[in-house]
Amino acid sequence: MQHPDTSQRFMIDNSAIRGEWCLLESTFQTVMAKHDYPLEIQNLLGEMMAAAVMLSSTLKFEGRLTLQARSKGPLEFATVECTHDKHLRAVARWKGDIEGFNFSQLMESAQLAITIEPTKGASYQGVVALEHDNLSQCLEFYFKQSEQIETRIWLNQGTGKAAGLMIQVLPFNATDSATAGRSEADQAEDWNRAVALADTLTAEEHLSISAEDLLYRLYHEENVRIFPAQPIDFKCTCSRERMSKALISVGIEELNRILSEQELISITCEFCNTSHNFDKVDVPMLFEPTNPDNDEHTH
Numbered sequence: 001m002q003h004p005d006t007s008q009r010f011m012i013d014n015s016a017i018r019g020e021w022c023l024l025e026s027t028f029q030t031v032m033a034k035h036d037y038p039l040e041i042q043n044l045l046g047e048m049m050a051a052a053v054m055l056s057s058t059l060k061f062e063g064r065l066t067l068q069a070r071s072k073g074p075l076e077f078a079t080v081e082c083t084h085d086k087h088l089r090a091v092a093r094w095k096g097d098i099e100g101f102n103f104s105q106l107m108e109s110a111q112l113a114i115t116i117e118p119t120k121g122a123s124y125q126g127v128v129a130l131e132h133d134n135l136s137q138c139l140e141f142y143f144k145q146s147e148q149i150e151t152r153i154w155l156n157q158g159t160g161k162a163a164g165l166m167i168q169v170l171p172f173n174a175t176d177s178a179t180a181g182r183s184e185a186d187q188a189e190d191w192n193r194a195v196a197l198a199d200t201l202t203a204e205e206h207l208s209i210s211a212e213d214l215l216y217r218l219y220h221e222e223n224v225r226i227f228p229a230q231p232i233d234f235k236c237t238c239s240r241e242r243m244s245k246a247l248i249s250v251g252i253e254e255l256n257r258i259l260s261e262q263e264l265i266s267i268t269c270e271f272c273n274t275s276h277n278f279d280k281v282d283v284p285m286l287f288e289p290t291n292p293d294n295d296e297h298t299h
């Protein structure tokens, strides 16, 4: 049986069009079960999760992609992280009553940061103002501006699932063997047709059918090559070691002061709700020179 949460890459033969598809169910539901999110935030996080999966699929190296939206409006932040092997985690925080709020109302003076952190090498961050009516349009604008790649993105969520579809057309290249014999005008026509067909997709179809069925439904007159499905899972990267490092940076005096008032220092990971507890025995041990998490003594 196919893993329910998957992403798949595809290409339309004899054209410069490539695409990504994804469907999230258990991963989406796991994230939603961590906090009591209003529907408006669930929808936003679902769309951001599908987008992060598809964007991470375009990376050509191992690492992590993060989408983080921050606004001066009711949405304080929404963060989604997806690794190259499709481990995903997400969290959002909002304030006030946001019932019935649309994207623009949530995103007053908002920005979206797209951060790419290769396992090896320097990180890269692009920022786009969230000034369009929805996340898809903001990301399409980002690709056009920063990467000069014509991109269309469809994001849907509902019935405990989130789904994404993205198509991109590579810049025209007369010597590209994959599009041999196609002129620039042909390529523009291919693109307009691919977009028009994808625009006929309903949210209900998008959330219920497999990549194969969806691509057949849209592009059965073309030759579509579909690449193997990649499973997607919820996985948090928090650990006691990371929390230890955070505590060490606070300093022993402050930690001792807190422990004089309470039994435990408890740090809860916002992504997975796991609590990491440190008591009067644990805290001094953090500062022992033999503690591998304690970098302080090496400086």
Ligand SMILES: [Zn+2]
Pocket (backbone or CB within 6 Å): 236, 237, 238, 239, 269, 270, 271, 272, 273, 274
């Ligand atoms: Zn965690």
